[in-house]
Amino acid sequence: MSLAERWRLGRRSVRVRLTALYSGLFIATGAVLLAITYVLTSSTAGVTVMIATPPPDGVPVSSLMTQQRDDVLSGLLVESAVALGIMAVVSLLLGWVVAGRVLRPLRTMSHRVRHLSEDNLHERLAVAGPPDELKDLADTFDGLLARLETAFEAQRLFVANASHELRTPLTLERTLIEVSLADPDPTVESLQDTHRRLLANNQHQERLIEALLMLARSQRGIGARRPVDLAVLAKEATATKGELRVDTTLAPATVAGDPHLLERLVVNLVDNAVRHNVPGGWVDVHTGTPGGWPTLCVINSGPVIRPDQVAELVQPFRRLDGQRRRREGHGLGLSIVAAITAAHGGRMTACPVPGGGLRVDVTLQPQGGPSSRLAWSCANTSRSSSV
Secondary structure (H helix, E strand, C coil): CCCHHHHHHHHHHHHHHHHHHHHHHHHHHHHHHHHHHHHHCCCCCCCCCCCCCCCCCCCCHHHHHHHHHHHHHHHHHHHHHHHHHHHHHHHHHHHHHHHHHHHHHHHHHHHHHHCCCCCCCCCCCCCCCCCCCCHHHHHHHHHHHHHHHHHHHHHHHHHHHHHHHHHHHHHHHHHHEEEHCCCCCCCHHHHHHHHHHHHHHHHHHHHHHHHHCCCCCCCHCCCCCCCEEHHHHHHHCCCCCCCCCEEEEECCCCEEHEEEEEEEHHHHHHHHHHHCCCCCCCCEEEEEHHHCEEEEEEEEECCCCHHHHHHHHCCCCCCCCCCCCCCCCCCHHHHHHHHHHCCCCCCEEEECCCCEEEEEEECCECCCCCCCCCCCCHHHHHCCCCC
């Protein structure tokens, strides 16, 4: 039996089971009603029996009345059973029709789902009807399709960007080698300069591959969890940050998670705040447990960011103007932060700072599990006016 035949049989068996259920309930209730009627009728004391002819000699009238009464009850029982049998057949037909109408939306959804693929995830079931369980099921599936469409689109964009980012250094290396080989009279200085540029480009590739591997690892989830204090990681990450003014308020914030991923999360946030800053700027780093939730907050000065541009910052290989990142880094910093945060069951929020800069809040689950509702966001935390 083929898979399609099994599927059709399974679909029909649901209709058969519903039909049997409807008919079984009808027959059962009809039989109970018939039994109750028979018992009530047979136990009724005031039953009047009409005797059409005089009873034979020696036969008591009471015996004749009892016999006639039993015959009437027997006839009633037979006629009721015949009527119940006829209605049982009718209930089977009606149950089959009703079950088909009930399952029709499911058949419609199954037909549409079978024709879905990654090329037409934009289509939706869009089942019309009253707000019942089937409508809720269709709406839930439409929501799943929307999330899948977003995930597939993000995957396509990531693959395209990653291939471009990996291809560009190789093209540069090939160009440098070809130029060096085409020089008829190369000098030691020119060869050394070419080697230095090749080495720098190779280091750029290593950092990019390491970032891609870190992003893939964070998206894969985490295994064993260990207690990690975000304050300790933030103190190490802000130890030496050049000429920028770095202010820290580091209260203990213990998280149960992967130490290496959490270290990368803190380092990426601090490095991102330093790299995308302005001369003479500042960086604020805060850790704590507002509401019982370990939180890391990094605020930095920098270029003015519009609220509608914040979503671009979390996309891989993107910059504020929609172009690819080159000189400022790989463009994977906040993408890795978002992936690590999601892997730890937390939440990352980003919002622009008035006057220029960015604020990023990362809220993670505490070591012993959630102790209150997650209520930490940009809206209820603000940078101190003294900074």
